[in-house]
Amino acid sequence: MSASKKQIAIVEDNVKIRDLIQQFLNMQADMECRNAFSSVENLLAVMREGDMPDIVLMDIDLEGMSGIDGMKLIKSKYPEVEIIMLTVYHDSHKIFNSLRSGASGYLLKHTSLPEIKDAIDVVLQGGAPMSPQIARKVITHFSEPAGKEEEKPDSGLTMREQEIVVGLVDGLSYKMIADRMDISIDTVRAHIRNIYKKLHVNSKAEVIAKSLRGEI
Amino acid sequence: MSASKKQIAIVEDNVKIRDLIQQFLNMQADMECRNAFSSVENLLAVMREGDMPDIVLMDIDLEGMSGIDGMKLIKSKYPEVEIIMLTVYHDSHKIFNSLRSGASGYLLKHTSLPEIKDAIDVVLQGGAPMSPQIARKVITHFSEPAGKEEEKPDSGLTMREQEIVVGLVDGLSYKMIADRMDISIDTVRAHIRNIYKKLHVNSKAEVIAKSLRGEI
DNA sequence: GCTACAATAACATCATGATGTTACAGCTGA
DNA sequence: TCAGCTGTAACATCATGATGTTATTGTAGC
Numbered sequence: 103m104s105a106s107k108k109q110i111a112i113v114e115d116n117v118k119i120r121d122l123i124q125q126f127l128n129m130q131a132d133m134e135c136r137n138a139f140s141s142v143e144n145l146l147a148v149m150r151e152g153d154m155p156d157i158v159l160m161d162i163d164l165e166g167m168s169g170i171d172g173m174k175l176i177k178s179k180y181p182e183v184e185i186i187m188l189t190v191y192h193d194s195h196k197i198f199n200s201l202r203s204g205a206s207g208y209l210l211k212h213t214s215l216p217e218i219k220d221a222i223d224v225v226l227q228g229g230a231p232m233s234p235q236i237a238r239k240v241i242t243h244f245s246e247p248a249g250k251e252e253e254k255p256d257s258g259l260t261m262r263e264q265e266i267v268v269g270l271v272d273g274l275s276y277k278m279i280a281d282r283m284d285i286s287i288d289t290v291r292a293h294i295r296n297i298y299k300k301l302h303v304n305s306k307a308e309v310i311a312k313s314l315r316g317e318i
Numbered sequence: 319m320s321a322s323k324k325q326i327a328i329v330e331d332n333v334k335i336r337d338l339i340q341q342f343l344n345m346q347a348d349m350e351c352r353n354a355f356s357s358v359e360n361l362l363a364v365m366r367e368g369d370m371p372d373i374v375l376m377d378i379d380l381e382g383m384s385g386i387d388g389m390k391l392i393k394s395k396y397p398e399v400e401i402i403m404l405t406v407y408h409d410s411h412k413i414f415n416s417l418r419s420g421a422s423g424y425l426l427k428h429t430s431l432p433e434i435k436d437a438i439d440v441v442l443q444g445g446a447p448m449s450p451q452i453a454r455k456v457i458t459h460f461s462e463p464a465g466k467e468e469e470k471p472d473s474g475l476t477m478r479e480q481e482i483v484v485g486l487v488d489g490l491s492y493k494m495i496a497d498r499m500d501i502s503i504d505t506v507r508a509h510i511r512n513i514y515k516k517l518h519v520n521s522k523a524e525v526i527a528k529s530l531r532g533e534i
Numbered sequence: 535g536c537t538a539c540a541a542t543a544a545c546a547t548c549a550t551g552a553t554g555t556t557a558c559a560g561c562t563g564a
Numbered sequence: 565t566c567a568g569c570t571g572t573a574a575c576a577t578c579a580t581g582a583t584g585t586t587a588t589t590g591t592a593g594c
Contacts, residue, residue: 143481229449230456237423237453272527492550510552546583547584558571
């Protein structure tokens with residue numbers, strides 16, 4: 103078991119940062135970074151061919167597919183791969199989203215190279231590296247639901263509007279909803295306009311997504 | 319602003335550990351620990367009289383009022399006081415509960431004295447100290463709703479098709495997906511046609527619904 | 535009785551999505 | 565080498581969705 107170095111992959115579109123991290127990792131005795139790319143798509147290509155990393159360092163803000171979407175994709179296909187997100191952002195929503203979707207850790211980009219190595223070691227030992235500032239945000243996020251007790255976002259939708267939402271989630275067209283509810287298609291349109299206004303969205307797809315995520 | 323030492327309080331019923339930490343903290347240049355008690359009640363008594371700590375190190379497993387209940391009480395009365403929980407337990411439920419209730423950090427008791435000092439510094443700088451093992455548990459807790467993968471139905475979608483699905487779930491239009499993946503809108507159309515065929519659906523909405531229900 | 539709002543409905547217009555057809559390059563396995 | 569699949573792309577056409585405007589009815593609250 104011992105001799106095999108751990109394989110680390112990097113997805114980072116800043117070539118300087120990417121090369122720097124790659125070179126540093128390749129100087130370590132127990133790890134190797136063969137694959138460093140600027141896009142998730144490229145990493146997926148080599149993974150499809152069986153070149154599987156143990157850990158991926160993933161920039162969150164990428165051209166093309168975002169790091170978060172990329173992580174979701176990789177995690178769904180290869181759940182055993184550990185992913186550490188790198189970011190310059192302190193944005194709670196992105197952090198929360200990443201962690202929910204299966205990131206193993208979350209580091210701010212100002213993290214030093216030795217700290218990145220430490221983070222990788224932590225993940226290999228079953229821990230989760232997190233900048234203290236990130237941890238703080240995670241905790242803050244945790245605390246929020248405690249304050250407002252229970253779910254029920256209550257978006258202010260009326261009964262009728264909620265019925266429409268159910269129709270949308272069932273994948274029905276306006277016409278089918280109109281038939282099911284025995285109203286005209288223009289009334290369905292009117293309701294949907296109001297729903298969009300209340301939920302601050304502007305497509306069927308977003309309503310369905312919100313609903314299935316429990317945000318309605 | 320400089321000269322005033324930060325006030326640290328300790329609630330810990332093991333007298334040896336308590337004294338050890340107190341003495342160590344009092345040896346630091348920038349902090350002072352006047353109040354070290356074996357119960358939350360005692361700490362609350364001096365706080366009521368205006369002797370307010372900046373940070374409380376709180377054992378989770380106390381005689382009388384538990385550390386978690388104590389923390390909730392202190393946080394509700396004095397929300398500006400930062401509280402770091404100390405515990406020997408890895409119990410996810412206690413950890414989760416503490417963090418929800420407003421703990422600023424969470425350390426395992428095997429943490430060394432210098433690490434405790436580091437943790438306090440982190441909190442003073444607005445971060446949240448967390449043992450990597452704790453962080454891992456927190457993330458696991460986070461991931462549960464999303465991460466109960468079970469088996470993937472594997473609808474036979476190719477990588478590229480799955481990327482498209484991610485785009486749809488993110489609420490993107492064909493145009494936006496084309497831009498993100500750097501392909502033409504007609505190619506997006508082509509992929510979506512294939513996805514519909516494989517999933518036996520015939521609208522964007524159904525794909526999103528299937529995906530969010532974990533049926534892809 | 536007036537106000538506010540939910541539910542209904544029609545008409546119009548433009549944007550987006552769904553679907554048929556065709557084509558070509560690259561790769562894979564029989 | 566040929567058949568089959570994936571990824572790419574264009575063109576066409578019709579269906580559906582998104583959004584603006586306006587209007588009528590009923591009901592709950594002041």
